[in-house]
Amino acid sequence: MGMSVRDVATRAGVSVGTVSNVLNRPDKVSPHTVDKVRAAIDELGFVRNDAARQLRAGRSLSIGLIVLDVSNPFFTDVARGAEDRAAEDGLTVLLGNSDENEDREAAYLDLFEKQRVHGVLFSPVGDAQSRLDALHRRGIPTVLVDRPTTDERFSSVAVDDVAGGYLAARHLLDTGRRRLAFVGGPRDLHQVADRLAGATNAVDETADATLEYIATDALTVLQGRQVGEAIRERDAVERPDALFAANDLVAMGLLQALSMVGPLTVPGDVAIVGYDDIDFASAAVVPLTSIRQPSALIGSTAVDLLLREAEAPDEFERQHVVFQPELVVRDSTAPKV
Missing domain, CATH: 1.10.260 (434 Repressor (Amino-terminal Domain))
Structure with missing residues (x-):
């Protein structure tokens, strides 16, 4: 005892x-x-017994972070940025992986409430309005991560994904590609919808260009590989000459299917652009052009906003921080000859 x-x-x-x-x-x-x-x-x-002491104080020394997919290195980097910033104030980060599942997301939110966390950093699945309403009613400081919002009850930290989608498609068009395809889903993910919208804007500016949307069930390497295998089987006249993947994991799967099996080459037959610029992008068998997001900075900025809200919830004016993405050009989009 x-x-x-x-x-x-x-x-x-x-x-x-x-x-x-x-x-x-x-x-x-x-x-x-x-x-x-x-x-x-x-x-x-x-x-x-720190847990009991924190509960008596009414608030723990932990911050809850819920991400869409912990296997995606982008979210790993976001979490690292959040952890480093939280540690400066003696706080820890509890990581929850919703795996793009609303039930799992709700379970983590319930758990964090029971733990009386200092606040929640939240990258929600789909339309999260009911869950956000519940967090607000419970008085839990909340910052949306990788998701912009016009809801003045919450701060948010995100990247302009419409601008990122435009950069990706514009770059492919500038290399001489005209039959573009956007690969990724589900479409009710805010990030997917915004990146597709940006690509559509770029293609609409070019009279002889087309954009096909190829949906996936998830943003994974396996889903990208399956789409790549299907594209590989198409006749040349029906095949896109450029692919914009909703994230780098999907792009990696496309690259594997198109460049490692069969007669097609990247970028000779098909150019590929990813999104996130994870570490693996530059080390791929064909180094991958990608749209870079400041992932660690997103995490640390979100913690900054959360701590300021927790310190003075009634006086703190909620903020919406939007970073601009950056195009990083590598071998997978060499100009068409």
Whole structure:
């Protein structure tokens, strides 16, 4: 059975309040008494119950972070940025992977509420209005991550994905491609819809260009490979000469299917652009052109906004930070000859 604060007080010959002061406000206790209490703690092997202390205080020292897909290195980098910033204030980050599933997302939100987290960083699945309403009613500081919003009740940190989609398609058009295809889904993911909208805007500017939408069930390497295999089987006149993937994982699958099996080459027959510029993009068998997002900065900025809201929820004016994406050109989109 673990030792209690009362046991420590008895061993040191002081009051329970004095032990509490040594643990939490040692500057208020004489050095001699501090030494006595710490000696008793060492002798008894006492371990403080931080969880109980935090619950009594009404708020824990943890921040909840829910991402769409923890296997995507983009979200791993977002989490790293959030962790580094949270650590500066003595906080930890609890990571939840919704896997683009609303039920799992709801379960994590319930868990974080029970844990009385300091706040929630949230990259929601689909239309999350009901879940956002619930967070607001419960008074839980919340920042939307990788998702812009016009809801003035919440701060948000995102990248202009419409601009990113435009950059990707415009680059493909500038290399001489005209039969473009956008690969990714589900379409109710805000990021997918915005990137497709941006690509559509670029194609609409070019009279002889077309844009095909090829949906996937998820944004994974496997889904990209399956689409690539199907494209590989098409007749040349029906095959796109350029592919814009909704993220780098899908782009990697496309690249594998098109460049590693069969007669097609990348970028000779088909150019490919990804999105996120994960570390693997530059190390692919054909280095991948991609749209770069400041992933770690997204995470750290979200924590900044969350801490400011938690400090003064009634006075803090919610902010909507939107970073601009950057085109990173590599071998997968060499100009068409």
